[in-house]
Amino acid sequence: RCRQSRRDSLLKVNKQWDQQFRSMKQHYEKKLAEVKAKLGASQRSISELEKERHQNQQECERLQALVRDGPLQEKEKEILNEVFNELKEENKVLKEENNVLKEQKTSVSKKKEYYECEISRLNKV
DSSP, rough: OHHHHHHHHHHHHHHHHHHHHHHHHHHHHHHHHHHHHHHHHHHHHHHHHHHHHHHHHHHHHHOOEEEOOOSSOOOHHHHHHHHHHHHHHHHHHHHHHHHHHHHHHHHHHHHHHHHHHHHHHHHOO
C-alpha cells in the first residue's frame, strides 16, 4: 500500500514535470520561430537598404561628374548641387539605419542561438 502510494506520487510528479517540460519546449520553439521571423525581416530590410544606398551612391557619383565636367548654367549647377547634397544626406541616413538594423540582426541572432541551445538542452533532458 505504501509502495503504491509512493508509485502514484512519483507518477504524478513525473507527469507534472513532463507537462512543464513540454510547455517550456513549446515556449522556446515559439520564441525561436519569432526570432527567426524577425531575423528574416531584418535581413530583407538590410538588403533593401543596401540596394537603395548603392543606387543613391551611383546617382551621387553621376551628379558629381555632371557638376564637375559639364559646361552647365549656374542655375543648373545649383540645382544639381542641391540634389547631390540631399542624396548625400539620404545616403548618410540610410547608412545609419543599416547599422541599426545590423545591430538588431546581431541581437536577434544571439537570441536565436540561445533559444536553439535551450531547446537542444531540453531535448537532451
